[in-house]
Amino acid sequence: MDEQEIALSLGFTGERIVPGAPDCEPTFAQKMFQEHVARYAFAAQLAADADVLDVGCGVGYGSQWLGKAGARSVLGFDISADAIDHARMNYFHPAVSFKVQDATAIEPGDGYDLVTCFELIEHIEEQEHVLDLIKGALREGGVLAISTPRPLDDIRTHFHVHEMSFEELYGLLKARFLYVEPYFQVNCFTSLVGRERPEKLERLVPVSERIDIDHADYFIFLASDSPMDGRAAIQPLLTMNDDAYVLTLEKDVGVLRQAENDHIARIADLEQEKQALAQSAEQGQAISALIQEVSVLRSSVGAFSEMAGREPALSAVQQELAALRGSLSAMADARAELDSVRRSLLETQQRTAEVEHERYRAQAQRDDAEREAASLRLEHARLAADLDAVRRALVEQGAQLAAAQTEVHAQRTDAARLPEAMARTGALESEINALRYRVEYAEATLTRFRRSFSWSITRPLRWVWRTSRKITGRSQPR
Missing domain, CATH: 3.40.50.150 (Vaccinia Virus protein VP39)
Structure with a gap:
C-alpha cells in the first residue's frame, strides 16, 4: 500500500x-x-x-x-x-x-x-x-x-x-x-x-x-x-466556504420532490389496482356463489330429468333448466376473464418489481460513480498541489541559478583584473622597499653624525644660537 x-x-x-x-x-x-x-x-x-x-x-x-x-x-x-x-x-x-x-x-x-x-x-x-x-x-x-x-x-x-x-x-x-x-x-x-x-x-x-x-x-x-x-x-x-453544500441540498431537494411525486403517482396507480383487485375479489366471490348454486341446480336438474321422463307436466322446469345452463356458461366465461385479469396483474407486479430492482441497481451504480468521481477529484487536487510545489521549486532553483551565474560572472571579472592588480602590487612593494632602504640609510647617517666629534664640539654653539633667536624673537614664525 x-x-x-x-x-x-x-x-x-x-x-x-x-x-x-x-x-x-x-x-x-x-x-x-x-x-x-x-x-x-x-x-x-x-x-x-x-x-x-x-x-x-x-x-x-x-x-x-x-x-x-x-x-x-x-x-x-x-x-x-x-x-x-x-x-x-x-x-x-x-x-x-x-x-x-x-x-x-x-x-x-x-x-x-x-x-x-x-x-x-x-x-x-x-x-x-x-x-x-x-x-x-x-x-x-x-x-x-x-x-x-x-x-x-x-x-x-x-x-x-x-x-x-x-x-x-x-x-x-x-x-x-x-x-x-x-x-x-x-x-x-x-x-x-x-x-x-x-x-x-x-x-x-x-x-x-x-x-x-x-x-x-x-x-x-x-x-x-x-x-x-x-x-x-x-x-x-x-x-467562509463556497455554496456547493447549499447547491447540493437544493439539488437533493429537487430529487426528493421528484421522487415524492413519483411515489404519489405510484400510490395512485396502486390504489387503482387495489380497487380493481377488490372488484375482482367481489366477482370471484360472486362466481364462487354461482358455482355452488350451479352445483345445487345440477343436482336438481338430474332429479328434474328423471321426473321429466315420467311427468310431462315438468316441461316448464326443463325450460328453466336450459336458462340456468346458459347462466352457467356465462359465469364460466366470467371466471376465465377473472383468471386473465389475475394473470395480467401478476405480470404487472413482476414487471414493477423488475423496474424497481433496475432502479436500485442504477442508483448503486450512480453512487459508485459519484464515489469514484470524488476520489478522482481528490487525486486531481493532490496532483495539482504537487505540481504547484514542483513549479515553486523550479522557480526557486531558477532564482538560485541566476544568482550563482551572477556570482560566477563577478568572480570571472575579478579574476581578469587579478594580473594587473598583482603587477601594481609588485611595483608598490618595490617602491616601498626602496623608500624603506632610503629611510634606514638616512637614520644610520644621522646616528653616525650625532655620534661624531664635530657634533659634540659644536653643541654649545648651537645652544647659544637657539637662545639668541628666542631672545631676539627671531624664532617666532612669520
Missing part, C-alpha cells in the same frame, strides 16, 4: 470529520470541516508562543492549525490509534506531536498555557473528572477553550453519552475556574462582495435575527483562574 492509499484509508465514521474521506459526500465533509476549523481558528488567537494541549484531536487538522498560529508546542491526543496514524501522516508540523491516549489519563502538572477540548466532553461519561484533570494540567494563568453542541429533544447521535446544556457546562466550569467567559457558534449562510479574497472583514451586515446565543449550534467557553481582560483581544471570527 503506497502513501496515498494509507492517507485515504481512514473512513468517515458518521461523527469524526476526516477531510478527503472517500466514503463521505465531499460538500457535506467540507461544511462540517468549516464548522470544526472555526473553533480552532477562534482558539488560535491565544496560541502564539504557548504550549498547547489538544484534547481529543481527532485526525489532527486542528492541532496543525494551532501550530501554524505560532504555538511554541502542541500535543494532540486521541483514543483512536487509526486517527493518530492519520494525523501523523497528513498533518505534520514541526511544533506539533501526536499520541494515543484516553482523556481520563491526562497527567497533572504538565504545564500547558492553553488546552483545547472541542466536541469531546459529550462523548465521555466521566465529564467532571476530565475537567479536573484539565484544570490540573494548566499552568498558572492558563486558559481552557471548550465547546459542546446545543442539546436537542432527542440525542443527536449514538456516539454522544450525555449532551450538556449551556447552564450545566457553565456551572461545571464556574465550580473549577474563577473566570468563565461564554461564546457561541452559529452556522451562517454568507454572501461576499469585494475585489479579492479578504483576510479580514471590517464590516458585517446581519440580515437575520437568529444569530445570537439563543439560536447557537454550539456553546464555547474560555475558562481560567486569571482575568482575561489583559490578554490579546478575542475577536469574533467568521469562516
